[in-house]
Amino acid sequence: MIPNLEQLRKNYEQFDDKKLLRIASEEAARLRPEALELLKQEIIRRGLTTDVVKAADVLTKEVSAEELADYVETMRNLPCPICGGTGEKLNATIVSNVMSFIVFTHQSKEVKIACPRCLNKQNNNAIMKTALLGWWGIPFGLIRTPAALMFNARQKAQNDLPEANDLFKSFVYGRLGRIEANKNNPEGLQDIITYIR
Template identity: 45%
Template sequence: MQPSLEQLAITYKNLPADKLIRLAVTDAAGLRPEALELLKAEIKGRGLDDGILRGIDVQLNHVDDSQLNNYLALVRNQACPTCGDQSQQLNAVLSTTVISAIIFTHYKKAFSIGCPTCLKKANQKATLKTALLGWWGLPWGLMRTPQALISNTKTNKRINTGEPTPILVDFIKNNIGIIESIKNNDQSLQVMLTNLNNKQHYNKYHIIKHGANRHPIPSR
């Protein structure tokens, strides 16, 4: 049973600002029209940034290739969140790490966004760690380690092409509302990119849609 409009109005009124904004810029497309209007009214009533309202609207409309390319350019032309370099366009990759210790195997895909130089370093670090520590679990270490090494080799090739990677394109598509809401604020964009690297995993509420497997895999 759906909550009444009165209940929704009370819920939105009592939400802390950060949770209200997150709802607006990530989940607006899943709200019914009446709820959207209440959400917009609450945002306006609190005097929050107009970018949040744009972030709602962009989720409700089709984003064509031209608009998508504009968002890609916006993100790719930011300073690298790791080294601060602005001379290279940013990209995003997933680097896979496997660590084993006889009775367990830990398999992790870490998200990184940054300049090609920093992405290569992150990918090389994951590759080296996997090559040294990935093999020592049975049977999963022997299975996962070559998979990770092959995956990281492909990742390195994507970095070298200079083209936006599929994971970066997914990042834009899945988080269009967030990006639209802060597109005029370089400082907020930098905070977003830095937080992405600090979390190093990806899911809907941390900018990227799909979740990574960070759980140990038993070796039996």
């Protein structure tokens, strides 16, 4: 059952600030227009940052290629979350690890945001770990290990591109609301790339 406007207003009034900010910066695109307006009113009534209202607006409108490029550059210029360096622009990779234990094979994939040097280290570590520990499961270790090794090598080739790779652009696009909400908060932007969810 869809709640009416009065029920929505009461819900928003009961939510703590953190939950309201999360809804505005991550879920605004899924709200119906009148619910979004109530959310904005509650944020303004509480005196929370207006950047969050802008974040909700970003999620509910079409973002141009130029706007996306600006967001991407903002995020690429942050310090590396692994080494803290600022000399190279950030990019993204996926690290695939395979570990086998006779009849059990576990494969994991994880997105990493960092400078190209740190991304290469992450992919190299995954290649080494998979090469040493991936083969020992029958039959999946023998199947998944070579696939993961090739996957990491292909990902590594994308780390040193002078422009943002497609994975980084997708990462940013999927977090536009959070980025807009933290535009004036360097620690908040850093958290987006450090604690990936």
